[in-house]
Amino acid sequence: GESVGLHLPTLSVQEGDNSIINCAYSNSASDYFIWYKQESGKGPQFIIDIRSNMDKRQGQRVTVLLNKTVKHLSLQIAATQPGDSAVYFCAETSNAGGTSYGKLTFGQGTILTVHP
């Protein structure tokens, strides 16, 4: 799932399989993490978020896991469907102990392709 250089990593799965998309973040001060889905020609769309006081959060068909020790985030999609095909980005931010959050820093993204 980590990207190197200019090309996004890719993940191809069959419909019905579970998908796992990984992301490594760099800022140990980050305390809020978000996964976004971006379909072709559209802006990123919020999927699920997690705060640093948690290590797992579940949504509908999606689960986010956070490992702060190694600064790693993953998105698990259960029973992947063709409509899940998109680019997936993780994003991190920090409120630096205050009440509001600063800029979102995005990872490079992973292209998920789901084959029927």
Next chain:
Amino acid sequence: GAGVSQSPSNKVTEKGKDVELRCDPISGHTALYWYRQRLGQGLEFLIYFQGNSAPDKSGLPSDRFSAERTGESVSTLTIQRTQQEDSAVYLCASSLVPGSAEAFFGQGTRLTVV
């Protein structure tokens, strides 16, 4: 409108010309972000407005780039003397802060410099 609106959706300009991109955030959202996304790449942070605080301009790539926001409303991103490497999709997002960092994105403006 219900979402973040950006205009124009597409812009083709000649090298050396100035362009202005517009973003209408979701009403009531105090935070506004501009990002750049080159083809096949991730989102590159440009600038962040948060209420009446000084904007975080740390992502602007050069002094040809500038952005303004009036209060908690419309923002414009201006690129002067455009270069071919400025060609990208420029995405705007807004979020309701404090309390949430969930950002809602517009469709983007696809800028092509020829």
